[in-house]
Amino acid sequence: MNQPLVSPSTRRKFLHQSVATVGALSAPSVFARDTIRIGYVSPRTGPFAPFAEADEYILQGVRKALANGLRIGGKTYAVEIVARDDQSREDRASNLAGELINKHGVDLMLSQGALTVVGVSQQCELAGVPSVSTMTPWQAWMFPLKSDPGKGFKHAFHFFWGIEDIGNVYTDIWSDLRTNKKVGMVWSNDVPGNAFGDPKLGLPAQFAAAGYSTVEVGRFPVGADDFSTHIQAFKRDGVEIVTGLFNPPEWATFVRQSAQMGFKPKVATVAKALLFPGGVAALGASAEGMSTEIWWTPRYPFTSSLTQQTAAQLAEGYTSATRRDWTQPIGVVHALFETGIAALRASGDPKNPEKVSEALRTLKLQTVIGQLDFANSGIKNVSKMRVVGGQWSVGQGGKPEIFITHNKTAPEIPVQRAFNLLKG
Known part of the structure; x- marks a missing residue:
């Protein structure tokens, strides 16, 4: 991979200092220090749209759970989720990740989808932005990114099953x-x-x-x-x-x-x-x-760490709100947000990308799809799922x-x- 012209820490420091000078005069700045911004890229349309069918329902639930902000390190942060549809296109997913990093200054990137996660993770790794992805076998994520189980990455993380x-x-x-x-x-x-x-x-x-x-x-x-x-x-x-x-x-x-x-x-x-x-x-x-x-059903005996819903309650809520049958990706996408929020909390400083990435590296979390464990999977930067x-x-x-x-x-x-x- 090509390396960025400036280091990730220098780049983000510059962005935050620039906003402190200029953004304070405008309506809330996208780089405000008291707001955590989470980017989310998924295939809402196109051939992979079934994997993101429940996105709107899940986002509503997550935003409701975070309505009063996140208390981290003695400070309460507002949380904004900026979601984008990559239309099941690899090039668009990569470009959207760049936009979310450079235009919106996201502190954490989440992504899901077989044609989404490689380009998004690559952009985040180069820019020094912590990222978590899912919905494709770990091999189909790690190997295209030119790494291996013993090497891993600095900022890119992934959970799913392997082949x-x-x-x-x-x-x-x-x-x-x-x-x-x-x-x-x-x-x-x-x-x-x-x-x-x-x-x-x-x-x-x-x-x-x-x-x-x-x-x-x-x-x-x-x-x-x-x-x-x-x-x-x-x-x-x-x-x-x-x-x-x-x-x-x-x-x-x-x-x-x-x-x-x-x-x-x-x-x-x-x-x-x-x-x-x-x-x-x-x-x-x-x-x-x-x-x-x-991957997941309402019969799974697990509970969300974010909303405290059981697997059955999450599925019932989706069916009630949409009049549609539950689908397996509901639990996985929900767990993606559980993982991101848990890492922000564990970091002690959600505006510091190195601390968020380190929190992900050692994260062990019980989610609505079961336990995720990034530290003990035997594959660097990866957690297996049940x-x-x-x-x-x-x-x-x-x-x-x-x-x-x-x-x-x-x-x-x-x-x-x-x-x-x-x-x-």
């Missing part, structure tokens, strides 16, 4: 099932798909180590509408377990073509496509028994519901019911 955690969940789901242990893999030809499907660092090696044989015929382009080549290979090789990384429309195409071609696996455990109730509902009765990883296995059921009226079926990876999260094979 290895998904592998552990999937093999936990499959371990007690009566199958031939043949896994058909279908990975998208993009950054997350290539990370999942990497022969050495991704899931293929993990599946092989667990005793599964794998079948793969190549990556598919995002937006693909023909999976017949994959399906033919799976039928020929007797595949009984299907896995992969799909967008919901792609998975719907795969399911439809599998039915047309007479391919009937016993298990379908798929990432991303089965996260959201809307995408599952579109599959109709064929969604019954499909499985995936679970993830378990679950299965969808299509109830009366076609309304899908996901149940926790496997919790070996997080025993503190209770199982709701036993796992069932797909109906042949």
Whole structure:
């Protein structure tokens, strides 16, 4: 990475001194010393919009919780959250981060989204602004930023699961099932798909180590509408377990073509496509028994450190306010704000970026998604989050519901019911 022309501390000192001279004469300055400004960048529109669907509800709740300010180091600070939509575009996310840093003088940056977090984190690292990101595997955040688990960063932090955690969940789901242990893999030809499907660092090696044989015929382009080549290979090789990384429309195409071609696996455990109730509902009765990883549900036995809401109360509040089904990112985005606020409090001086970053480096926090621990994950600047296995059921009226079926990876999260094979 290129280094800034001036040091982060010099740059921020200059900004604050300039505002003290000029900004005092204008309506409240964006760099006022008694106001903490938090930048937030997410994909409110564009193809990744489902991950930010609950943003407005979450922001309302966070702003309400902070309405009376934050008491830190004997001083009460007003808190302003400046939220921006990157439209699911990497270049726009990076540019918005620059704007929030240079125009708004944010003291902390939060971001979420697979196409958002790398550019935002890079801008913050170069400018010396503490940042926390989420909603993409830690590998897909750290490695594009040219770092590694033993090196980390000065100011950029991230929490989420890693690809290895998904592998552990999937093999936990499959371990007690009566199958031939043949896994058909279908990975998208993009950054997350290539990370999942990497022969050495991704899931293929993990599946092989667990005793599964794998079948793969190549990556598919995002937006693909023909999976017949994959399906033919799976039928020929007797595949009984299907896995992969799909967008919901792609998975719907795969399911439809599998039915047309007479391919009937016993298990379908798929990432991303089965996260959201809307995408599952579109599959109709064929969604019954499909499985995936679970990041968060109202059944999680955890409470927000910021609003004191339980997971169930957070989901109920969202449904009541929006008349929409809860989605898994609700808990994760809420925990992002919990993390940021906890770090500001722990810093003792929220206007000092070095102190905020150091607070993040050692932060251990119980959140609505479970415990986050940046100090003891074994990966510098990263906290793992809890993830378990679950299965969808299509109830009366076609309304899908996901149940926790496997919790070996997080025993503190209770199982709701036993796992069932797909109906042949």
